[in-house]
Amino acid sequence: MVSFYEAMKKMHKRGTGRHKSLESDTNKTANALKDTLEDNLRFIDAGLGNSTDLVIRQFTITANRRLCRTAIVYIDGLANPQALLDSLLKDDNETRKAIEHPEETNPLQLLRDYVLTIGDMHGASDFDTLLHAVLSGDTAILVDGFAEGIVADTRDFTDRGVTEPSSQTVVRGPREGFSETLRTNTALVRRKIKDRNLWMETRQIGDVTKTDVSLMFIKGTVNDKVVDEVRARMDRIDIDAILESGYIEELIQDDSYSPFPTIYHSERPDAIAGGLLEGRVAIFVDGTPFVLLVPALFTHFMQTPEDYYQRADIGSLLRILRYVCLFIALFGPSAYIAITTFHQEMIPTPLLISIMAQREGIPFPAFIEAIIMEVTFEILREAGVRMPRTIGQAVSIVGALVIGQAAVDAGLVGPAMVIVVSITAISNFVIPSYNMGISVRMIRFIYMMLAASFGLYGILVGTIVMVLHLCSLRSFGVPYLAPFAPFIIEDQKDNIFRLPQWALLTRPRLVSPNNRKRQKNHPPHKPAP
Amino acid sequence: MLWISLIAAACVVRYQYPKLKRRKQLKELWLSASILVFALGLSVAQSFHAPIPNPLDWITAIYKPMSKVVLSALS
Amino acid sequence: MQPMIEKGKINRRQFAILTMLFSLGSTILIVPSALTAVSKQDGWISAIVGVLLGMLLIGLYTVLGSRYPKQSLVQYSETILGAWLGKIVALLFFSFFFLLSSLVLRNVGDFITTIVMPETPIQIVHWIFVFAVLMAVSLGLEVIARSSEIFLPWVVFLLLILIVFLVPQIQFDRIQPVFESGTKAILHSSLSIISIPYLELTVFLMLYPYVNHPEKIGSAYLKGGVLGGLVIIIVTMLCVFVLGWDFTSRHTFPSYTLAKKIQVGEFLQRIEVLVAVIWFLTIFFKLALCFYAAMLGLAQLFRLSSYRPLIVPCGILLAVLSIIVYPNIVYFRVFASEIWPFYSLTFGFFFPVLLLVVSLFRGTAK
Structure with missing residues (x-):
């Protein structure tokens, strides 16, 4: 026990780079x-x-x-x-x-x-x-x-080339994705922003891999303190290898113990360009198409670049849908467990009778049922990712349906539970950012345990604790839940709703304190009759 | 529910007190420790169902006369 | 100047939201019953009288607080009354806030074990809540304020559901005959709403130094208190209209009974547990703020550099105290209606007036 704790302490210290080896001039x-x-x-x-x-x-x-x-x-x-x-x-x-x-x-x-x-x-x-x-x-x-x-x-090595990004696909919008070469990636972003204030700094991180890591930001829009903070944190890194931007993310993020991501990553140049224009800092890592964007707030993980390419009304509705799916993904199974175990009176009587009839033959309490189904779904999902392409599709779809149906027929779980778990799993995929999606997946289990022990009271206290935690998080100095809390009225135009382009007059207040104005105020004119 | 109090107390002693000692914050350490001992004592007493004096009783004793006077005036 | 223990800052809007949620806290649960106990169907008039008097109290607190915008209540007690007397008054205030916290916690426990989950032992319910409160207080005032901004829309939404879906069930004649009980009874009943929550709003005098633009806090203080009071008035009126004064005065938690009556078609009924979320959230903030004020006060009293080492020991004490405080609900109702108004009058009126008068007399203002 003691040695494990010591080992954790050592790793924590190492990760934060407290003992950095110095290069002396005599070496040179x-x-x-x-x-x-x-x-x-x-x-x-x-x-x-x-x-x-x-x-x-x-x-x-x-x-x-x-x-x-x-x-x-x-x-x-x-x-x-x-x-x-x-x-x-x-x-x-x-x-x-x-x-x-x-x-x-x-x-x-x-x-x-x-x-x-x-x-x-x-x-x-x-x-x-x-x-x-x-x-x-x-x-x-x-x-x-x-x-x-x-x-x-004279660099000339084979590269994947600019292909469609695999993780963030859009219906409307550019289909370019980053590749594994740093220079290609920075060039793709330069093509989108031809401003002279787009500055770039490069450093080598990693004693053995000596990976090139570049910082890009728009001088004048970005918060200089954030840039300084990013530089300071990257200088503190003392590690032998950087293979992917995920390493950098873990080493410079604000709170390693929080399940919520505070650094955004994307494979798409337009998403990164959009972030740069808002006054954020982009971190490119050679060898990976995933580029980091800092500071990242909770709302950013629920937005996609496509929101801005489609019309304002559909963009707003889709964003609302995403938040609804976030709630379903978080609370779906736990709400079902709580209601069927503690608060059955809330269910309308006909539905209650049919649910109870289903649960008659099932030997497990609702919580165990839910755990069985959820774990099965997680297994199927992970297996689907690893399977070779040809078999993979079949396994996920067939697996979900057939195994679910077979489990119901075998009397292990009730059909209502299968529905709840399926809707939860699908809602999870609506969350645009994969890293937010996996955080939600983990937290869902905690809520299930709370629901099984204390019903809705447990879920409520769990929510309070989660909200308190979220409110205490900061991403490079910016409160994580801005603009929800502190409530900034002028940033609401691009938060849950997406007002039309001509109404997006200012940049987010806490991310870009300088250079707030995006455009002059000119609402659309009706054409002359 | 004594075990919850004990676990909480153990966590505090394990994680917070060394830090306080290191930073020489002795006033905080002493105050916290005395409240902790007092609270644990009461917890133990409560788990053995020992009768613990109720502060509300003292307050009632103090304010009863005033209450009688004012409320009878109002009814 | 004493060292700043709390480094967070909240803005006036957050202050108003916290005041409103605090005023709703345990009030919405236990006060409608007390309001109708003596004045019967005129309970709503008592509520209005109480809210108006509450506004005056808030005015008093604003005047006192704005004389010392950079110091909390505990700190300027010493400034005004001198080291010895000031420390004693501060210690008394600490005991007031702490006792208040344990009573509020017990309210939650009683509510859940009576209504929602009767099989659960009350100590477990308390401990879960205490865990959340300890976490809130250790994260600091700014976090509590921000989370109140997140939860406010939900509280408002559920309140609207409660009110809107009950409108079809209003029977206006239940309020008749109006003014039957007479002025004395109305004043008697209004004591309940004055003591819970208005006299308890002294808690916010501990938060003055941490608000941006302290000169203009007064309007935020008032806004929150009045909005909370307005909700209480509406809920009390609904209780009388829909349940009748006799049911309201007999039930311990009449607003819950009110929620039970919501019925929309065939499918949306018996959702009272969802509406109970309002009570949980508002009581959470009330408890968090009371406990925070107590911790902050204790730390400032002893000139500590931080209140964090005190949190868990006081948390354990809080859990124990909340069980000791009363043996059964009858004791509580008697205490709340007969003793609490006067105890809280000492701290919510007498001491602030004393501090203000001495401060004016000595001419010490910052």
Whole structure:
């Protein structure tokens, strides 16, 4: 018991990065490039353990009538140095290219200024930078006799490409989804927001994976304190690997013990662009199409970008439907258990008689019935996710219906319970954000236990506790339940209802304290007769 | 229901008191501990159905005369 | 200046909502019965008289509170009356708030074990409620205020259901003959609504320093108190119209009986448990605020840096006290109608007036 507690404490401390390893400057000088080409290449080869995908191509170029032994280093599969080699070696007359620019004596500077045709180039003078660049897909150019190298961007690896997002599909709206490459993703967002104030910062997080993580925000609209807070929290991260944005989410979120998500994620560029325009900060993680959006409030998890593309009336009605489904998903089974166990008088008499008749032959109390059905549904749902595509569909639908029916016939559960559980499960899928959906799934079980023990009183006290918890949550300083509580009247136009575009005059008050106005006030004119 | 009180008291002692001691908040510690001991004592007494004096009785004793006077004036 | 124990801030709208929910609290459950006990079918007139007098009381509290906007009641007791006397008065106020909390908790327990779930032992019911209250108080005033904003629409919605669906069952002649009981009886009955909740609204004097723009609290205080009072008047009238004064005065919880009468067609009946949600929510906020005021007061009295270490020990004490406080419902009804008005008069009228007079006399104002 004690050791488990100690282990939890240690993990908590580690996650919040309380002991960060410092990189000292002495490391840098110890890693400086050597003077001879042979030494450098031997160091690189040994450093990577003679990995077979490391390619070292040596050649000689003539620079200012002097022969220089040169080598390029790259990783096959990550880099494509063709353009680089062309610019260094190819020449019209089938003779080795001779570079003549007598005013420049440093061959590396000569190459950078006059020869190389790659766009993105840096100098490197220590092995850490060089190896990091090579391992990211750049090509390193080294010249004999100089303790300096050039690193050129030649990244060319296979990517999934821009495809339709699998998780947040829409009927109307763009079908682009993010891919696993950071640069593609940031470019997709830049295409939507061509404002010069859209700024981007990149850092590497993860000691072993050295994953590129980018921050994007619109300067002037975003709350600078939030940006500072995001930067501070990301700097505190001290972990060896970041494989997905979920890692970052868990490491920087406000309250790790709350079942409710406080950071929004999306696969869609338009959702992220919409969030940026509201004054939020987007966090891109290389290697995953899921981009984080911060700060995230409860209402955001119940909204989809499609609300804004369809008409205002249908958008509002769908949002109301989602909130209704949220209640059904949370309270469905527990309300049924409470009413059938403690408060039977609330059910209209004909229905009551038929429910009681059904429950006659069932050996279990309502709570056990509900647990059996709910757990079965959870099993079916998880199995449906893991199954190979061809069988998966059949199992979920057939499984739900057939197993439900068979359970009823076997006398294990009543048909009313099957209906309640099915409606609950389907309502759960109406919640647009998957992470809010899973929170609801977990909390539902707690409500079922409360309902079984204390009926509606238990559910009510549970609701009070949940609401108190929600009211105490903050997402990067913004109260989680805004604009419900504190009730902000001007933000209600985009909360449960979605007023038409011409009425959405201001940005949400607590998320973007600067730059509130979105547009001038111009209600639609009727066309002249 | 004594066990609920005991579990609650145990949680407080386990989780809150070390923190208070560390932060040298001795006044809070002493006050909290004395109220805790008093409350637990009463809980134990209650679970053994020992007769506990009721504060409402004292209040009734104090205010009964005033009540009699005013209410008879109003009826 | 003493260190700020509570760092949260609430705005005036939240203050008004809290005042309204507090006024509804246990009032809506037990007061209609007391209102009709002596003045019979004129109970609603007693209610109106009581609310009007309650408004005056709120005015008194506003005047007192606005003289010391940065200090809570416990703090300016010491400022006004000096260290010794001020501390004694503060301690007395603490005991008042604490006793009030235990009585309110007992109300909930009685209600549930009598009406909703008779098989459940009352201590379990109390402990569940205490758990929620302890959590609320430990999360702080801002969280309590925000959750009141979330729950308010539901309370209003259920109240509307109660009122609207009972309108078909009103029998206007039940209110006749009007004014039969006479002024004395009406005044007698109005004592019940004055003592619950208006004299208890001193609790909000503990919250003054934590409200934005304290100069304008008065209107929020008044708005909440009046709105709550209005609901009580309407519910009492409905009780008399639909149930008749004799039923109302005999039942312990006549508003529940009222809810039982809701019938819409064949399918929406016997939903009184849903309407009971109104009582639970409002009593929750009343209890949370009373307990919060008690904890805050105790911490300020002893100059602690935070009230959090006190919460669980006082919670245990609260649960124990709520059982001790009365052996049966008869004792409670006698106590509530004969003794409580005068006990709460001490704290809701006498002490505030004393503080105000001495403060004016000494000219100390911040």
